[in-house]
Amino acid sequence: xxxxxxxxxxxxxxxxxxxxxxxxxxxxxxxxxxxxxxxxxxxxxxxxxxxxxxxxxxxxxxxxxxxxxxxxxxxxxxxxxxxxxxxxxxxxxxxxxxxxxxxxxxxxxxxxxx
Amino acid sequence: xxxxxxxxxxxxxxxxxxxxxxxxxxxxxxxxxxxxxxxxxxxxxxxxxxxxxxxxxxxxxxxxxxxxxxxxxxxxxxxxxxxxxxxxxxxxxxxxxxxxxxxxxxxxxxxxxxxxxxxx
Numbered sequence: 573x574x575x576x577x578x579x580x581x582x583x584x585x586x587x588x589x590x591x592x593x594x595x596x597x598x599x600x601x602x603x604x605x606x607x608x609x610x611x612x613x614x615x616x617x618x619x620x621x622x623x624x625x626x627x628x629x630x631x632x633x634x635x636x637x638x639x640x641x642x643x644x645x646x647x648x649x650x651x652x653x654x655x656x657x658x659x660x661x662x663x664x665x666x667x668x669x670x671x672x673x674x675x676x677x678x679x680x681x682x683x684x685x686x
Numbered sequence: 687x688x689x690x691x692x693x694x695x696x697x698x699x700x701x702x703x704x705x706x707x708x709x710x711x712x713x714x715x716x717x718x719x720x721x722x723x724x725x726x727x728x729x730x731x732x733x734x735x736x737x738x739x740x741x742x743x744x745x746x747x748x749x750x751x752x753x754x755x756x757x758x759x760x761x762x763x764x765x766x767x768x769x770x771x772x773x774x775x776x777x778x779x780x781x782x783x784x785x786x787x788x789x790x791x792x793x794x795x796x797x798x799x800x801x802x803x804x805x806x
Contacts, residue, residue: 576728604793615690615797616729616777623793662728671741672781672793673719676728 574599574665578677585653586685593648593680595637595663603665605646606674607637610660619661622646633657658684690798692778698804699768706764707801711780718761719795720753721777729777735761736783768805775800 577596585591597603607619620631627639637648646663660681664674691710699705711718717736721729732751733743737758746752750768755761765772779795 608797613799615799616779617797618794621793664728666793671734671736672717672795673731673734673742674721674729674795675731678726678728 574601574603574667574675576663576665576675576677578663578680580680581678582681582683584683584685587655588652590651591649591653591657591682593661593663593682595646595648595677597644597646597663597665599644599665599667602668604668604672605637605639606664606666607631607635607646607648608662608664608676610662610679612659616662619648653682653684655684655686657682690778690780690796692776692798692801694801695799696802696804698806701770701805702767704764704766705768705803706762707776707778707803709761709763709778709780709798711760711778712796713759714782715780715796716758716783717781718755719779719781720761720763721779722747723775723777723800724773732763765803768803770805773803773805775802 575598605622608616609619610616619635620629622629622639630636635650660679662679663677666672693708719734720732723729733753735755750766753763777800779797781795782792
């Protein structure tokens with residue numbers, strides 16, 4: 573079975589500073605990787621995904637992530653955050669050919685401060 | 687296209703009562719997923735449909751949980767004899783079947799706003 577670990581439950585950061593949210597996964601077979609964002613009282617929204625090909629993927633709102641197969645990681649980064657980036661961020665995996673059922677991590681609360 | 691909608695948004699019920707939630711997916715989406723999210727946790731997969739066929743239901747939490755998608759459009763999730771431990775946010779998502787084209791990327795799941803269930 574696959575699993576996702578997000579070690580940081582909360583990450584405080586000042587506005588315009590860079591941020592990295594960490595995600596590690598475990599799976600015996602190949603997976604697709606996703607980052608979703610959840611704003612208060614809103615549904616989950618896809619930020620970016622890795623299916624295959626280039627290991628650096630770019631998403632919406634200036635976010636990017638890098639797939640590292642040897643370290644089984646898929647960390648999310650943004651070079652300069654805004655107050656509006658304050659939200660809960662979830663890393664997720666899906667087995668290739670497995671109906672795209674998502675297994676989520678426990679989430680990281682990003683709090684951007686002035 | 688109005689996105690994925692869920693009804694009701696909030697439900698308060700007493701222990702032992704039955705509840706039913708509805709999900710309306712994006713109209714051309716073949717796949718529909720149900721997840722449960724408890725406080726401080728990520729969403730947990732429960733079941734999914736491809737058109738009207740329920741392709742996996744082994745992750746439904748107990749036999750008190752059931753889901754249907756009778757015409758391949760909207761879906762319902764029913765919980766019978768609710769327990770306090772059922773209190774959670776129930777999320778629905780939809781996506782395309784890979785290779786069918788249409789709105790959106792077939793690997794992206796579009797989530798609804800969720801139904802928050804409180805069992806007293």
